[in-house]
Amino acid sequence: MSESAFEPVIIGFTCNWCSYRAADLAGTSRIKYPPNVRLIRVMCSGRIDPTFVLKALADGADGVMIAGCHPGECHYLEQNYKALRRHRLLQRTLAQFGIEPERVRLTWASAAEGARFAEEVGAMVDEVKKLGPLNWPTRPVPQSEAAAEVAP
Amino acid sequence: MADNTQQERVGVYVCHCGSNIAGVVDVQSVARFAAEDLKGRGVVVARDYTFMCSVTGQELIEQDIREQGLTRVVVAACSPHLHEGTFRGACGRAGLNPYLAEMASIREHVAWVHTDKAVATAKAKAIVNGAVERVLRNEPLEAIRVPIEAGTLVVGGGIAGLQTALEIAEAGYPVHLVEREPSIGGHMAQFDKTFPTLDCAACILTPKMAAAGSHPHIQLHTWSEVEKVEGYVGNYTVTVKKKPRYVLEDVCTGCGICIEKCPVLVVDEAHDAGIGYRKAIYTPFAQAVPNIPVLDPDTCTYYVGGKGGCRACEKFCPTEPNSIVFDQQEERITLRVGNIVLATGWDLFDARRIHQYGYGRLANVFTNLELERMCNAAGPTGGKVVLRDGQTAPARVGIVHCVGSRDRNYNNWCSSICCMQSVKLAHLVKERTGAEVFNFYIDMRTPAKDYDEFYQRVLDEGVHFIRGKVAEVSDVPRGPDEQGPLFVQVEDTLAGLQRRIPVDMVVLSAGLEPRRDSKAVGKTFGIACSTNGWFIEKHAKLDPIATMTEGVFVAGCAQGPKDIPASVAQGAAAAARVLSYIRQGELALEPVRASVNEAQCSGCRLCNGLCPFNAISFIEERRVTEINAALCQGCGTCVAACPAGAISGSGFSNEQLLAQIEGLLLDVARVPEPA
Amino acid sequence: MKALFYPGCAMQRNARAYLDSLLAIRADIDLELEEVADWNCCGATEYMSVHRVPAHALIGRNLALAQRQAADTKLLTAGCSACYLNLAKTDTQMREDRKLEVTVNEALAAGDLHYDAGSLQVRHLLDVVCHDIGYAAVKEKVVKPLYGLKVAAYYGCQVVRPDYDDRWDSHEHPTAMDRLLAALGAEPVDWALKTQCCGGHMTVIGPDVAYGLIRRLVHGAAEAGADLVATLCPMCQLNLDAYQVEMNRHFHADYHLPVLYFTQLMGLAFGHKPADLGIGKEFVDAAPALAKIQVEAPPEAKAKRKRRHRPEDGLPMPRME
Amino acid sequence: MSTVSTPDAQQDRGGFLARVMAATPGDNRLNMCIQCGSCGGSCPSGPEMEHTPRRLFALIRAGESETVLRSNTPWFCVSCYYCTVRCPQNIHITDVMYTLKSMAIRAGLYRDPSPAGFSETFVDYVEKYGRSFELGLATRFNLRHHPLSLAGMAPLGLGMLKRGRMELTPHRIDGMDQLGAILDKAKELEAAA
Secondary structure, three states: OOOOOOOOOEEEEEEOOOHHHHHHHHHHOOOOOOOOEEEEEEOOHHHOOHHHHHHHHHOOOOEEEEEEOOOOOEOOEOHHHHHHHHHHHHHHHHHHOOOOHHHEEEEEOOOOOHHHHHHHHHHHHHHHHHHOOOOOOOOOOOHHHHHHHHOO | OOOOOOOOOEEEEEEOOOOOOOOOOOHHHHHHHHHHHOHHHOEEEEEEEOOOOOHHHHHHHHHHHHHHOOOEEEEEEOOHHHHHHHHHHHHHHOOOOHHHEEEEEOHHHHHOOOOOHHHHHHHHHHHHHHHHHHHHOOOOOOOEEEEOOOOEEEEOOOHHHHHHHHHHHHOOOOEEEEOOOOOOOOHHHHOOEEOOOOEEHHHHHHHHHHHHHHOOOEEEEOOEEEEEEEEEOOEEEEEEEEOOOOEOOOOOOOOOHHHHHOOOEEEEOOOOOOOEEEEOEEOOOOOOOOOOOEEOOOOOHHHHOOOOOOOHHHHHOOOOOOOEOOOOOOEEEEEEEOEEEEOOOEEEOOHHHOHHHOEOOEOOEEEHHHHHHHHOOOOOOOOOOOOOOOOOOOOEEEEEEEEOOOOOOOOOOOOOOHHHHHHHHHHHHHHHHOOEEEEEEOOOOOOOOOHHHHHHHHHHOOOEEEEOOOOEEEOOOOOOOOOOOEEEEEEEOOOOEEEEEEEOEEEEEEOEEEOOOHHHHHHHHOOOEOOOOOEOOOEOOOEOOEOOOOOEEEOHHHHOOOOHHHHHHHHHHHHHHHHHHHHHOEEEEOOOOEEEOOOOOOOOOOOOOOOOOOOEEEEOOOOEEEEOOOOOOOOOHHHHHOOOOOEEEOOOOHHHHHHHHHHHOHHHOOOOOOO | OEEEEEOOHHHHOOOHHHHHHHHHHOOOOOOEEEEOOOOOOOOOOOHHHHOHHHHHHHHHHHHHHHHHHOOOOOEEEEOOHHHHHHHHHHHHHHHHOHHHHHHHHHHHHOOOOOOOOOOOEEEEHHHHHHHHHOHHHHHHOOOOOOOOOEEEEOOOOOOOOOOOOOOOOOOOOOOHHHHHHHHOOOEEOOOOOOOOOOOOOHHHHOHHHHHHHHHHHHHHHHHOOOOEEEEOOHHHHHHHHHHHHHHHHHHOOOOOOOEEEHHHHHHHHOOOOHHHHOOOOOOOOOHHHHOOOOOOOOOOOOOOOOOOOOHHHOOOOOOOO | OOOOOOHHHHHHHHHHHHHHHHOOOOOOOHHHOOOOOHHHHHOOOHHHOOOOHHHHHHHHHOOOHHHHHHOOHHHHOOOOOHHHHHOOOOOOHHHHHHHHHHHHHHHOOOOOHHHHHHHHHHHHHHHHHOOOOHHHHHHHHHHHHOOOHHHHHHHHHHHHHHOOOOOOOOOOOOOHHHHHHHHHHHHHHHHHO
């Protein structure tokens, strides 16, 4: 598959208070961004279990974007820092399995940052396009094992 | 994944939203996809309709639930933040548990952000598929009900907190008003006139203070601070620290003899903004409520002078027993309340930080607050506007807007009141001294009722307005011809010239800042601050009063800079919210909560430190963790962290989310290779 | 302590007194200086105006040479404001701008050189003396305190601004040199113009502007009661000293305010002979001012200015602590 | 006042801001200017400038490239950085001035040749010797641009010589070939950018 023809599919985890609303705002502001991302709403980026990310990659996603409130602005005080920590560990784990850590991007967007959200999606899509389709290991990564390494 | 979803009957409704969705997404195709391709997943009805949120649209769903026996509903339309409540309501009316409905956002997340019709339609289908898979795992939920204690804690006795306290008390419910300073009144008590009507601040504030002080339903706790907050909405236990006044509150008559006799004079950094004096035993101002003095042990000779000090206050106190108690200790009291309103106010930007404006170095550079005190008839100069020498009236005055505000080197926000305050101060200076007044502004912001009219009036009074952010204030002439004594150096941006305006006095309109301890206070009450330090409201537009913690509300400048009318409005609104909770007697909470399956909990305690709301506790006897449903706010961090999978989050369970992921990716699913 | 040293063109000749005095005092403050071998001009404020990338490459060569020599210290110090700022600027901008880092290194490769942005700490000499060596260590070496000498500490522009690495307490009213002077026994005067511009290259391309600025500075320092001005930059010294004469002629004025380098004052306090410190090379003779040293008994430790507490004195000033 | 309103012209003109920003290193934030004038107010040579820096930024936005590059404003910049540290929007104003100077030289648009001439004379010496050379710089610059002032400046020059503060011959660094190669390459890279 040539690079330009490759249209990755990205699962985007967004938190109820900031980033999902940023996506809403991008919509109400009619800001265009690539259609490659499909969003899931959770209450907080702290809710994102590493298993979800692995599940998405295993099920056909080429990348995963996690978007939370800005550090210091979490509606649950500081749970996005926990997402930050898990993200770092997750990236390291993925690298061990031969998966490019850039496929899992963590970003912040406040409810007022529709444009930023759209930009981040664009940047993520570009990045994954460059990486090419995810070559999921033929022997699937045991999800629970990989996830266990990055909890909590 | 065990599939017990076979027996469900799902209805899928695809909204056109006029042409908003239908213009980009082929809605018929999406409905057809649901009806045909998802038949095997339990979809028994799939319809598209112009406006699902209309009464007819909702009736369509209700009718199908009744007639087709739907057990699950998916509405593909706008963002759930807009109409989730609407469609849950429709389900509820038709007898279906409201939490068995899901929304698929194909307007904000598809139609409005993409242009290619085919791609958008494909994405909409994936989202609908995800929602169907998710809704199949939804469980019927019941709102959590908690009883509401009738008492309310109001923190902060400024104008916003006073308003809240009075409204609630007037409705007949008890209020505890906690104030850190010796008197209620807040910053407003320092001001002279208020814009744009030029009402005397004291004339409109002191009646409210007096009313709060004597109201049978309001208990004042001045010179006190909240130390600890435990519990949850409806049922808070609050520990208040009462600092020692060294004066018996219930004996003192407020006669003021002790103040008169006290020989120690100190600069009053608080109420008089550092340009007036008070005694070592003092009330901050004449109309203080309560009218009971406070003794300041840092300056009283009894404490600092050694040898027992002068004890004049004690000697002259006429009460029996004597009101002065030199060894009074701080006290702690415990309050039980159902709701909390935080109206903790603001601090003034420290103008000394901007060295080029010379505040603290150049005698005749003042802050807006200093000038407010000077203009106040009860202030240190008796209402006269004078230079630092205390006598000379200035002939030329420069008023600098945006000091510390709208400036990335200091605070990046607009303090919102300074334009109007500066215009008001210009008027007062001109009125009292006849001086020539120059206002230096970046942009004039006068957007509320009668504000611009006031600006026009002051323009007409002959105040000069120069557009430019002041570069520096200097007392050094450029050459022998320049006559100061002070120079305001600025680019007059409308003339395109650098100008140096000679003045006698400079007034810096220092901006509003969050209280220096707002982050710590936020932590005490379990609410979040923005990185700037202002408390974060639940929703910037639709709920600027509640916070993310149920039962904790914000009012006034604690939530962001605002003027007096806005503070009063927000204070009253907070009262209305609290009263509505009290009147309901009990409260229904969103049932998005975490809970522990004790059988699965290994007692590892990994989750114990994760909860910012202290909802998680460890039960030693059973060696398991327990989550208090009323304290839990539903963020789900513990759910994600539990290595045993023993914690589940209602509304956002692992099963729901994993199914949604799978559903979203159905069209690109990897074919698993045999191991 | 050890530092790599970039003297810069001016120190070689016009500001020879700065170099001489620095060399004279380095042993007193235990500062070992290793000159960057075969360094080239930093471009002052001129090169950047003509060619941006070559200007960074020009500075880059110095950084690359210094990095090569940086075996036992990462500290690179310069005495001239413009030299310091240029070195710091190229280092900072290469750090912040990946594209620039690549381009500059591509150019440096033509001379077989390479510089890893951020690998050196670029500091002005005053910064090293005040913050690394410290006031206490300086004070310890004082044998002839400069009692009685009132000095206006003059920082000029480019050391305290833009201050890429947050080295100073203020961009407008810094106090580091004032505290150094106090450690030497001199009395720093409080004056408002300590970071105003000396005129820079305007003395050459627009003398009228420059003379105005110079007069304001000289007048301000004299008004504040200074016997002399202490400076930290060859350009500032040249403009305030040599051009003070031209300025007097231009305005028919008669100012005589000597301008010395802070290192010269350190040398005097450490007991070195004036001639060894390059004193005498200045246009405005410093001898009359220096004659005041120790003429009067050492002043009592100046009582902290107390806040006025009496209403009859007028309104209290803001608290400044 | 001339008015340009065709969309094409506006578009092309809008590009000028982008060009200036692209030629200025780092996050220079020029697009964030709120026209407050703290730069123009702070500038020690502000009174001498045809346009204050603030006005120049408005002209850049308006795409008035010729007016901007002909302006004496950047040449009067003394690199004091007051504007930069005081700018409420943290715009790297001094760096932008450097950009405008080099753009003006490339476009041959500066009107008063004297400041640019000084910079170019300076650069010539550096490129020939690797060091600056005050005597040569002053005389060559003044000969070319202010021949009459040379006599007036003689006492200063003599004073410098007398005090041993000026060299009669320039110093040449050893690695002149190396420096030459580096600068040539840098110029080539700049031209290509």
